[in-house]
Amino acid sequence: MMGEKLNRTMNVLIVGVGGQGVIMVSKVLAQLCQADGHDVKQSEVHGMAKRGGGVFSHVRFGPKVWSPTIPEGEVDILVALEWAEGLRWLKHLKPDTGTFIADCQKIVPPFACRNRKRGAEPAYAPQTPEEIIEQVHAGYVMDATGMAANLGNARASNTVLLGALSTVLDFPEEAWVEIIAATVPAKSVEVNRAAFAEGRAWAMGGEKRIDVTASGLHKAHSEVHHPQVDTILEITEEWCKGCDICVKMCPERCLRLNDRLKAELALPDLCTGCQLCAWLCPDQAISVTNIPVTEPAE
Amino acid sequence: MKDTTAPAAFDVNDWIRQEQMPHFLCPGCGHGIALRALAWALHEQGIDKDRLAVVSGIGCSGRLSAYIDANTFHTTHGRPLTFATGLKLARPDLHVVVITGDGDCLAIGGNHLIHAARRNLDITCLMLNNEIYGMTGGQVSPTTSGGRYTSTTPMGNTEPTFDACALAAAAGAGFVGREVTMQVLGLRDLIGQAIAHKGFSFVEVLSDCTEIYGRKNDLGASPEMMLAKKSEMRPFAYRNTVDVPFRPNHLRTGVIARSDRPEYGAAYRAMAAGLRGEGGGA
Numbered sequence: 001m002m003g004e005k006l007n008r009t010m011n012v013l014i015v016g017v018g019g020q021g022v023i024m025v026s027k028v029l030a031q032l033c034q035a036d037g038h039d040v041k042q043s044e045v046h047g048m049a050k051r052g053g054g055v056f057s058h059v060r061f062g063p064k065v066w067s068p069t070i071p072e073g074e075v076d077i078l079v080a081l082e083w084a085e086g087l088r089w090l091k092h093l094k095p096d097t098g099t100f101i102a103d104c105q106k107i108v109p110p111f112a113c114r115n116r117k118r119g120a121e122p123a124y125a126p127q128t129p130e131e132i133i134e135q136v137h138a139g140y141v142m143d144a145t146g147m148a149a150n151l152g153n154a155r156a157s158n159t160v161l162l163g164a165l166s167t168v169l170d171f172p173e174e175a176w177v178e179i180i181a182a183t184v185p186a187k188s189v190e191v192n193r194a195a196f197a198e199g200r201a202w203a204m205g206g207e208k209r210i211d212v213t214a215s216g217l218h219k220a221h222s223e224v225h226h227p228q229v230d231t232i233l234e235i236t237e238e239w240c241k242g243c244d245i246c247v248k249m250c251p252e253r254c255l256r257l258n259d260r261l262k263a264e265l266a267l268p269d270l271c272t273g274c275q276l277c278a279w280l281c282p283d284q285a286i287s288v289t290n291i292p293v294t295e296p297a298e
Numbered sequence: 299m300k301d302t303t304a305p306a307a308f309d310v311n312d313w314i315r316q317e318q319m320p321h322f323l324c325p326g327c328g329h330g331i332a333l334r335a336l337a338w339a340l341h342e343q344g345i346d347k348d349r350l351a352v353v354s355g356i357g358c359s360g361r362l363s364a365y366i367d368a369n370t371f372h373t374t375h376g377r378p379l380t381f382a383t384g385l386k387l388a389r390p391d392l393h394v395v396v397i398t399g400d401g402d403c404l405a406i407g408g409n410h411l412i413h414a415a416r417r418n419l420d421i422t423c424l425m426l427n428n429e430i431y432g433m434t435g436g437q438v439s440p441t442t443s444g445g446r447y448t449s450t451t452p453m454g455n456t457e458p459t460f461d462a463c464a465l466a467a468a469a470g471a472g473f474v475g476r477e478v479t480m481q482v483l484g485l486r487d488l489i490g491q492a493i494a495h496k497g498f499s500f501v502e503v504l505s506d507c508t509e510i511y512g513r514k515n516d517l518g519a520s521p522e523m524m525l526a527k528k529s530e531m532r533p534f535a536y537r538n539t540v541d542v543p544f545r546p547n548h549l550r551t552g553v554i555a556r557s558d559r560p561e562y563g564a565a566y567r568a569m570a571a572g573l574r575g576e577g578g579g580a
Contacts (some may be wrong), residue, residue, distance in 0.1 A: 069472025078566040239319055243326030243508070248521035280524075283320055284310050 003189045006038070009062035011070040012165075014082030015089045017107050018046070019054045021158035025079060026057035029163060030172055031179050033061035043068040054085055075167055079161055081109050081144075084125040086132075093136060100136040100163050101145040101203075104129055104155055105208075116252070116272045118290070119228030123156065129210045140164050147202070148195050153188065156195040163199020180193045183250060229290040231273030239285035246277035246286060313347075316366045320446065322361060324519025328479040328505030329426050333362050335482055335503075336395070336424060339489035351392045355380040355407065358433045358507075359399035359426040360527035376406030384422050390563050391483040393404075393493065400427040404440040404460050413502075415469035417562040418497045425462060425500065428458035428507035447514050462502050471489040472497025474555040480506045480528040481551070488552065497561045504531075504549075 005115070012029060016022040023046055030042040044057035058070050075093045079085025080102040093100060112122040117270060129141040144160035148295035159180060165177050177193060184192045247253075254270040255263055255277060263286070278286040323329055330544065340350065347368045354363035356375035363370040367390075369389045373381040386394045403411050403425045414421065429446070431437040436449040440460045447454055467474045473495040477485040485503065492499035506512065506523040517523050531551045 157479050240324035241320070243520050245326055245524070248519075249524075261511060279334065280331060280480070281334075282323065282327050282520075284314060284330065285324075286321075287309075287311075 008048055008064055009060050009065055010077075010169075011075050012061075012077045012079065013056065013070055013075045013089060013092055014058040014059065014079045015054070015056040015082070015085045016087060016158075017109075018055050020055070020081040021155070022046075022055045022057050022081055024060050025158050025165075026185050028176075028179050029059050029060075029165070030184070032175060033059070033222040033294065035175065035179070036171060038062060040063045041065045041068040054088070056085075056089065060255075069218045076103065077165065079165055081158055081161060081212075087125050087127055090135075092134070095137075097137050100141075100169050101138040101161055101168070102129075102132075102139075103161060104141050105143065105145040105157070116274070117228075118273060124179050133210055133260075138168075139209075140203050142199070142202060143211065143212045146192075146197065147198050151194050151198065153191045153195075156188070156191050159184075159192045159195040159198035160202075160249070161200075163196040166196070166200050167203040191231035229273055230293055231271050232233070232279075232289040232291065233265050233268070233271055233273075234287045234289075235263050235265070236285045236287075237245055241283055243282065245280050249280050250277055299430075304525075308338050310334050310337050310339045313340065313367055317337040318365050321365050323358060324432075324509040326506070326508040327332075327358065327504070328428065329358055329362060330521070330525065331479040331482060332426055332485070332503045332505060333422065335485040336362075336397075337366065338482075338486045339354060339373050339493060340395075341429055342396075342486065342490050343493050345393050345493070349392055351382075351385055351389075352397060353378045353385065353394060354397040355399070355402040357402050357431065358428070359397055359435075360402065362397050362426075374400055376408075377410060378402070379407060379410040379421070379423060382423075383414060383419055385418070385482050386419055386421055386563060390420075390567065394422070395493070396421055396423045398423065399431075400425065400429065400441040400462070401431045401439040402435075404462055405467070408440070411466065412469040414468050414551050415500065416453075417497050418470055419557050419562040420496055421498055422489070422492045422495075423466075423498065423500045424492075424503060425464065426503045427569075428505040428511060430507050430511040432507045436514065446511070447512075448511070453505045461556045463500070463550075466498075466500040467512050468527060470498075470559060471500045471555070471558075472557055472559055472561070473499035473553070475500070475551075475553045476502040476504065476549065477551050478502040478527050478531055479506065480524045484551070491553065492557050495556075497557075512526070517565060 014025045033040045037160040038061040040061045077095045077099045086102040112124045144157040148156040158162045179297045181189045240262045247255045252270040254267040256266040258264045273290045275288045278288045339364045349367040352363045354360040355369040355378040382396045430443045438448045440449045445454045472564040475488045492501045
């Protein structure tokens, strides 16, 4: 809490994934600070990220702000609309006094799905909220998306986080609500108002809070699970004419032509059993069988 | 990946004559992919092999009937549709599928195509368009693109081409579709719809001739030809919604035309029954 008159620059870093509303959060905060008479500088990276890429926005305010960007390790409050994006920027947080506010919802990027074998675990950040909360001065890990979904619109998750942010900064609640109502589209003012109130009430509960089970949404995401399969790829060598289609079309590039110009599975570990080679083989020489891996009996 | 709820998974080996394999097609010929798509569509439609007749003409495409394990009929050049018409009228209980090529269907059998479409008899016609007469030595065909070199156009082709789908639709075919071999699943579903349609259904498969057409025109090996063919198509998600002004040479894929004109076989049998005094008609 700031308490008395601010005599230094406050740094707030808002991060998330394209389409989540990072810019909206920073816009609300910047307008609020400006209305309160602070000098404000906001700079953001957007557009290039489109939907699904990383987006961040720096908001600095105080008596006089010179640089528009925040140096590493100088962030007072880090607001993460997505869990892994929060972890990515965690080292920018002030080690001893920084506050970490994050949505625990995961948006798994394509890059984390490089292993396309069926049933493979995505290479997503393995850190749990408990581990991260240990490392920061104050931390709030909440299921903002789930809370917003319970209120009727999961896209209001950014406003839930604004509610949590409002407990850390020293502005009156009415000022927040007024600016949010002026920023969001008219038809979603009510849900955003409710989302703000919910986030604020939740964050009042303590300086280090974790609650990842606000709704069934989080659970539903993790329950999506494809059974692992064993893939058997057989090539009838007598039928293969070495046309190169399977070799060139394989997304994993795991086939090759051998010295007799017959296709062979060179890298069986990479084969995901997608069957594209079998579908595209004009000579019907490839057969791919996916057999579900049975759990070993106890 | 869609989970198929079909009782038995598709295995192409159930549908091809094992003793005939490997087939005679050149390495990388798209006709082999069309063969799999056809067999897959037949499997998905639950067609009984004993109730299936595959009729084909002459050419590389004509040979495909020899590899399908069903009642097959290898007929004269350009006339598979006429044979199929007689077959379907005599045995309306059979599913009749015609496999024909671009030269077979549009040049020598062009007349038969328009009349088969006009009658709208319940036949599925699969035209494998590889833009050339491959088997007879690489002569120019009615669908050879402009400027392409063939054995009869050594200076490049200057003839305009047929749009086979527009032709079939204009002649009155009940179902007209087009797909590339690269999109196996789309092709399978399109052929499935064509088989299910009551009336004359025409599917143009844009196949590739690597050895003769591709080699002579320096189009690369079959993977390159397939990818190039795919990229010439209007994007799947755009079809029937917007015209794409920035890509002048695109062709549409998917279902091109569809109509519910009366099917000829039913009308013919109703008239025959009436003449015999069975139907209570005139």
